[in-house]
Amino acid sequence: MKILVTGAAGFIGFNLCRKLLSLGHTVVGLDNFITGNWENINLLCESPNFIFHEKDINFPFSLPKKFLAVEQIYHLACPTGVDNLVPLAEEMLITCALGTKNILDIARTNGAKFLFTSSSEVYGNPKISPQKEIYTGNVDIMGVRSPYEEGKRFAESLIAMYTRKYKIKASIVRVFNTYGPYISPTDSRVIPKFLRQALKNKPITIHGNGSQKRTHCYVDDLVEGLILVMEKDSVGRVVNLGSDSEISVIELAQVILKLTKSQSKLKFVPRPKHDHQMRLPDLTRARKLGWRPKIPLEAGLKETSESLISPKEKGGRIIWLPYRQLSPYQA
Numbered sequence: 001m002k003i004l005v006t007g008a009a010g011f012i013g014f015n016l017c018r019k020l021l022s023l024g025h026t027v028v029g030l031d032n033f034i035t036g037n038w039e040n041i042n043l044l045c046e047s048p049n050f051i052f053h054e055k056d057i058n059f060p061f062s063l064p065k066k067f068l069a070v071e072q073i074y075h076l077a078c079p080t081g082v083d084n085l086v087p088l089a090e091e092m093l094i095t096c097a098l099g100t101k102n103i104l105d106i107a108r109t110n111g112a113k114f115l116f117t118s119s120s121e122v123y124g125n126p127k128i129s130p131q132k133e134i135y136t137g138n139v140d141i142m143g144v145r146s147p148y149e150e151g152k153r154f155a156e157s158l159i160a161m162y163t164r165k166y167k168i169k170a171s172i173v174r175v176f177n178t179y180g181p182y183i184s185p186t187d188s189r190v191i192p193k194f195l196r197q198a199l200k201n202k203p204i205t206i207h208g209n210g211s212q213k214r215t216h217c218y219v220d221d222l223v224e225g226l227i228l229v230m231e232k233d234s235v236g237r238v239v240n241l242g243s244d245s246e247i248s249v250i251e252l253a254q255v256i257l258k259l260t261k262s263q264s265k266l267k268f269v270p271r272p273k274h275d276h277q278m279r280l281p282d283l284t285r286a287r288k289l290g291w292r293p294k295i296p297l298e299a300g301l302k303e304t305s306e307s308l309i310s311p312k313e314k315g316g317r318i319i320w321l322p323y324r325q326l327s328p329y330q331a
Contacts, residue, residue, distance in 0.1 A: 001025045001026070001071050001072065002025070002026045002027075002028065002069055002070045002071055003020055003025050003026070003027050003028070003070060003071065003072045003073070003074065004027075004028045004030070004063075004070040004072070004073045004074070004106070004112070005017055005020070005027055005028070005029050005030070005073075005074045005076065006030045006031070006057055006073075006074070006075050006076055006077035006099075006103055007030075007031055007036065007075075007076035007077035007078065008027075008029025008030060008031050008036070008040075008041065008044065008052070008076075009029070009031035009033055009036025009037050009038065009040045009041050010031070010035065010036045010037075010040075010076060010077075010080075011178075011180075011182055011183045011184060011187070011219070012076055012117065012175070012178060012219060012222065012223070013029070013031070013036070013040075013074075013076045013077075014037070014040040014043075014044065014182050015180065015181075015182060015219045015220070015222075015223050016074060016076070016223050016226060016227075017029055017044050017050065018044070019220075019223045019224075019227065020227075021044070021047045021049055021050060024049075025049065026049045026050075026051070027044075027047075027049060027050050027051070028051045028052075028053065028063075028070060029041065029044060029050060029051070029052045029053070030052075030053050030054075030055045030057060030077065031052075031054065031055075031077065032054065032055060032056040032057070032077075033054070034079050034088070034091060035079045035080065035081065035084065035088070035184075037184065040182065057077055057095070057099040057102050057103060058091075058094050058095055058098045058099045058102070059098075059102075060102055060105075061102065063106060069110065070106075070110050070112050071110075071112055071113070072112055072113050072114075072115070072230055073103060073106065073107050073110075073112050073113070073114045073115070074115050074117070074226065074230070075100065075103045075114065075115065075116045075117065076117045077095060077099060077103075078092060078095045078096060078099070078148075078151070078152075079091045079092050079095065080092075080119075080148065081187065081188055081189070082188050082189070083188045085144050085145060085147065085148060086144065089147035090147070092147040092148050092151045093147050093150070093151045093154075095151070096151030096152055096154055096155040097151070097154055097155070097158070100116070100155040100158055100159070101158060104158065104159065104162050104168065104170075107162075107168050107170070108162070108166050108168050112169075113169040113170070113171075113230060114159070114162075114168055114169065114170040114171070115170070115171050115172075115173060115226065115229060115230045116155060116156070116159055116170065116171070116172050116173070117173055117175050117226070118152045118155065118156055118172050118173060118174045118175065118238070119148070119149075119152045119174060119175055120174055120175065120176040120177070120240075120242065120279050120281065121145065121148050121149045121152060122137055122139070122149060122152050122153050122156065122174060123135060123137040123138070123139075123174075123279075124137045124138040124139030124140065124145075124149055124276075125138050125139075125140070125276045125277065126138055126276070126278065126279075129278055129280045130244065130280040130281055130282040131240070131279075131280060131281060131282060132240075132282040132284070133174070133237075133238040133239065133240055133282070133285060137153075139153070140274075143274055144274050145274050156172055156238070159172060160236065163235060163236045169235045170235060170236060171229050171230065171233050171235065171236070171237060171238075171239065172237070172238045172239070173225070173226060173229055173238075173239050173240075173241050174238060174239070174240050174241070174281070175222065175241055175242065176215055176217060176240065176241065176242025176243065176279055176281050177189070177190075177191075177214055177215060177216050177217065177242060177243075177279060178216070178217045178218075178219055178222050178242070179191040179192065179216055179217075179218065179219065179300065179301075179304055180218050180219030180220065180300060180303065180304055180307075181219070181303055181304060181306070181307035182219075182307060183219075183304065183307070183308075185308055190214065190249060190252065191216060191252070191256075191301070191304065192304070192308065193205075194252065194253055194256045195256060195260070195301070195304060195305050195308055196308060197264055198256050198257060198260040198262035198264050199260055199262065199305065199308065199309065201262055201263045201264050202264060203264060203265050203266070203267035204253050204256070204257070204264050204265070204266050204267060205267050205268075205269050206249055206250060206253060206266055206267065206268050206269065207249070207269060207270070207271040207272065207275055208268070208270070208271030208275070209250070209268065210248060210249040210250025210251075210253065210266075210268070211248055211249070211250065212248065212249050212271075212275065212276070212277050212278065213246045213247065213248050213249075213277070213278045213279070213280070214246070214247065214248075214249065214252070214278075214279055215242055215243040215244060215245060215246055215247070215279055215280055215281065216243055216247070216252075216297060216300070217241070217242045217243040217293050218293065218295035218299075218300035218303075220295060221243075221293040221294055221295055222241055222242075224291065225239075225241040225286060225291045226241070228289055228290065228291050229241070229286075229289065229291075232289050232290075233289060237285070238285075239285045239286055239289070240281035240282060240283060240285065240286060241281070241283075241286055241291070242279075242281045242283075242293075243281075243293045243297075244280060244281055244282075244283050244293075245293075245297070246278075246280055247297070250266070253266060255297065255298065255301065256301060259298060259301055259302060259305065260305060
């Protein structure tokens with residue numbers, strides 16, 4: 001089967017491509033490297049069944065002939081990360097709107113099934129827990145997080161319209177916090193940040209008193225869920241994917257300190273006003289499909305920790321990546 005993956009150079013996109021290739025599929029990857037990693041693409045290109053096309057999906061385009069006849073499309077492309085909420089706010093909104101429309105048109109032309117990775121951010125600062133797919137959320141449309149939150153919500157609305165008007169086969173997955181190998185070494189999310197600090201014996205910075213709760217899904221589990229939804233879920237539905245095992249931020253820091261045998265101390269810093277208190281998915285729909293997260297947190301943290309140690313620190317060689325010219329939205 002020929003499968004198109006947008007955002008192939010990103011953390012989840014790369015891990016998804018690896019899995020699809022291991023299953024014997026031909027994978028066509030798209031990315032413009034606004035936040036993606038060229039080293040991920042270099043690794044994927046080692047497979048003869050991986051085809052890469054550097055493309056900014058926010059501009060209308062047609063797939064080259066050799067990329068045609070794709071049967072499935074996983075649409076993951078979108079800048080992410082708390083540190084990018086202001087610098088890349090425009091890109092987040094444009095990618096969720098124009099970029100998603102352009103990829104939907106490719107799905108429509110090819111008759112391909114379409115899966116969109118939305119986000120738990122569509123629930124905003126939730127007033128109910130756990131969050132069911134029918135919950136409409138509590139989003140501040142003028143808040144600093146709104147470019148990502150509202151961008152994803154608009155994309156979901158656009159997809160729902162395409163399923164009704166054009167009868168395309170589409171599913172939406174709301175992805176909750178995910179971690180694992182090949183996550184960016186500069187990612188500001190709590191697990192890679194705490195691991196980097198612990199591995200270097202630097203203070204572990206905790207926002208507020210650390211009572212806010214999170215759930216963390218290992219990327220291999222998430223990828224299995226994405227493929228399962230693509231293959232088995234009914235068209236037009238929304239499905240939550242993530243862990244439903246809660247842990248507070250301070251408890252997570254203590255687990256990481258123990259795992260890494262770090263000498264780091266906890267450092268409490270002011271908590272951003274936009275930081276949400278909780279994230280907990282209701283996984284009833286996913287479980288009915290036969291999916292549940294399997295990798296325990298400590299096992300996943302160990303694998304992630306290993307991946308964050310640089311080749312230089314391991315005594316290996318450093319791979320210098322080629323300079324890439326900025327896309328119009330990066331300039």
